[in-house]
Amino acid sequence: MAQDPENFLIVTLESGPVVIKLRPDVAPGHVARIKELAREGFYDGIVFHRVIPGFMAQGGDPSGTGSGGSKKPNLNAEFSEVPHVRGVCSMARTPNPNSANSQFFICFDNATFLDRQYTVWGEVVSGMEHVDALPKGEPPRDPGKIVSMKVAADVPNAADLLP
Numbered sequence: 597m598a599q600d601p602e603n604f605l606i607v608t609l610e611s612g613p614v615v616i617k618l619r620p621d622v623a624p625g626h627v628a629r630i631k632e633l634a635r636e637g638f639y640d641g642i643v644f645h646r647v648i649p650g651f652m653a654q655g656g657d658p659s660g661t662g663s664g665g666s667k668k669p670n671l672n673a674e675f676s677e678v679p680h681v682r683g684v685c686s687m688a689r690t691p692n693p694n695s696a697n698s699q700f701f702i703c704f705d706n707a708t709f710l711d712r713q714y715t716v717w718g719e720v721v722s723g724m725e726h727v728d729a730l731p732k733g734e735p736p737r738d739p740g741k742i743v744s745m746k747v748a749a750d751v752p753n754a755a756d757l758l759p
Contacts, residue, residue: 601748614723639745656699665697683720
């Protein structure tokens with residue numbers, strides 16, 4: 597069965613493409629925001645400013661510090677029962693549950709202690725080895741960056757990358 601390219605992201609890292617299946621079924625507001633920002637080119641060139649081995653890689657802050665976001669309003673939490681396991685994509689936030697904006701993280705390993713406290717919006721379906729290859733650190737000395745982040749529907753021949 598063909599996949600809906602509107603519900604996949606193609607995130608090009610310096611080491612190669614990462615395909616993320618979006619989860620509008622559990623986080624429709626967050627998925628809409630991620631797609632909106634991706635279509636605006638917001639994520640292109642942004643670094644992963646916090647990469648902790650065995651835990652997660654965090655990016656999505658245009659300042660590269662972990663304290664910034666987009667100019668759009670913060671999102672209300674959309675917590676779900678989807679577990680934070682390897683490859684899951686979830687939104688970063690402040691201690692306020694309704695403060696997610698543009699920053700997100702990708703889990704390297706099981707992080708189920710985050711379940712029902714952070715909004716899961718997607719999962720890596722291919723290219724996790726490229727996430728694993730990101731330079732580590734808080735912040736990394738030479739951080740890895742998002743070369744481009746696009747909705748698959750907007751990428752010619754994206755179907756070749758979809759599962």
